[in-house]
Amino acid sequence: MRPLHALFLTSALLVSACGTRSVEVAEGASDGAVDVGATPSSTSTSTSTSTTTTTSTTTTSTTTTTSTTTTTTTVPLPLAFDDEGVPVNGQTDGVVLTTTGWVVPVLEPQGDGWRVWTPCGREAVISTGTFLGEVDFVLDPGHGGSEPGAVGPNGTRESDLNLQVARRVRDALEGDGFTVLLTRDSDMRVPIVTRAEIALALDPIANISIHHNAGTDAISSEPGTEMFFQLASADSKRLAGLLYEETRAFLDPLGTRWYALDDAGAMGRENREGGDYYGVLRRPAAVTSVLAEFAYLTNPVEEELLNRADVQDGLAEAVRASVQRFLETDDPGSGFTVDPIFRGYGPSGAGRTTNCTDPALE
Numbered sequence: 001m002r003p004l005h006a007l008f009l010t011s012a013l014l015v016s017a018c019g020t021r022s023v024e025v026a027e028g029a030s031d032g033a034v035d036v037g038a039t040p041s042s043t044s045t046s047t048s049t050s051t052t053t054t055t056s057t058t059t060t061s062t063t064t065t066t067s068t069t070t071t072t073t074t075v076p077l078p079l080a081f082d083d084e085g086v087p088v089n090g091q092t093d094g095v096v097l098t099t100t101g102w103v104v105p106v107l108e109p110q111g112d113g114w115r116v117w118t119p120c121g122r123e124a125v126i127s128t129g130t131f132l133g134e135v136d137f138v139l140d141p142g143h144g145g146s147e148p149g150a151v152g153p154n155g156t157r158e159s160d161l162n163l164q165v166a167r168r169v170r171d172a173l174e175g176d177g178f179t180v181l182l183t184r185d186s187d188m189r190v191p192i193v194t195r196a197e198i199a200l201a202l203d204p205i206a207n208i209s210i211h212h213n214a215g216t217d218a219i220s221s222e223p224g225t226e227m228f229f230q231l232a233s234a235d236s237k238r239l240a241g242l243l244y245e246e247t248r249a250f251l252d253p254l255g256t257r258w259y260a261l262d263d264a265g266a267m268g269r270e271n272r273e274g275g276d277y278y279g280v281l282r283r284p285a286a287v288t289s290v291l292a293e294f295a296y297l298t299n300p301v302e303e304e305l306l307n308r309a310d311v312q313d314g315l316a317e318a319v320r321a322s323v324q325r326f327l328e329t330d331d332p333g334s335g336f337t338v339d340p341i342f343r344g345y346g347p348s349g350a351g352r353t354t355n356c357t358d359p360a361l362e
């Protein structure tokens with residue numbers, strides 16, 4: 001994980017020196033023009049002997065030289081799964097942006113392409129696409145495809161809204177010179193374990209999962225914004241507190257009949273084992289991650305607000321400002337919920353690798 005302040009200093013210098021951070025992008029491994037990152041270490045073993053005979057007029061001498069080179073071809077390790085048949089996170093390094101618009105984590109370069117982790121969490125070998133080794137921020141537009149998430153009273157699908165806001169956040173962060181990648185950039189279903197693997201494979205400063213809420217119709221004079229952080233990560237908690245603070249600073253002046261639970265704020269949510277309940281936080285544990293529930297899509301008043309371009313821009317600016325404060329200051333953030341309401345242990349049901357059909361990857 002890159003040291004935060006050192007990284008910011010570097011990127012600040014890079015931004016001041018070269019305007020925008022460049023990220024190495026290789027068009028396929030075959031052209032050899034760009035190192036696509038670690039190639040599988042391969043030594044090979046084969047025994048060969050060669051005999052050379054030299055004859056001189058006075059004496060005949062036969063010298064035999066035996067040379068052995070050892071070549072052991074490393075057999076690629078198959079994708080490892082847990083006992084529920086879900087791939088184990090942390091097996092990949094870098095991603096390939098496929099020509100068909102998907103982001104697939106790389107298990108290893110192979111031949112003139114890569115062996116990859118497919119969207120449904122299986123293996124495939126592809127030879128086209130663009131390799132990306134790392135980015136500064138991963139943005140995860142929640143839900144997608146056959147999983148729309150919440151649906152507003154006037155039909156707004158959360159998955160569409162999440163993607164619209166995520167694209168604006170990407171523009172805002174890129175405007176500050178950061179490199180950013182979305183886990184999906186169209187309406188597609190990506191299981192949570194794969195979203196987590198994409199975040200792990202790109203070693204970002206932070207991974208922000210973008211959502212809009214449902215689940216209560218309790219009227220409040222204040223927004224019901226909720227930011228969930230990783231229970232064991234002080235960085236995740238601080239980023240969540242800053243995201244909460246900046247989002248509220250933007251939404252509050254819009255004064256409306258908000259939906260909110262009494263414990264709205266920045267909080268952790270435990271699963272039955274005491275770990276993080278949300279897979280997008282639990283699985284990429286090595287990456288500072290926050291799940292952002294900006295406002296309640298199921299509230300008709302908020303649905304209307306959230307569909308406005310200026311409001312989506314305002315949310316994107318709130319994220320950009322939070323990131324800047326996260327990197328440039330020691331501000332602790334605020335709005336931390338002391339005693340969150342128990343939200344149950346039941347599975348969210350979304351984002352599993354079951355009933356998943358892999359798309360064409362080239």
Ligand SMILES: [Zn+2]
Pocket residue numbers: 142143149150158211212
């Ligand atoms: Zn959601």
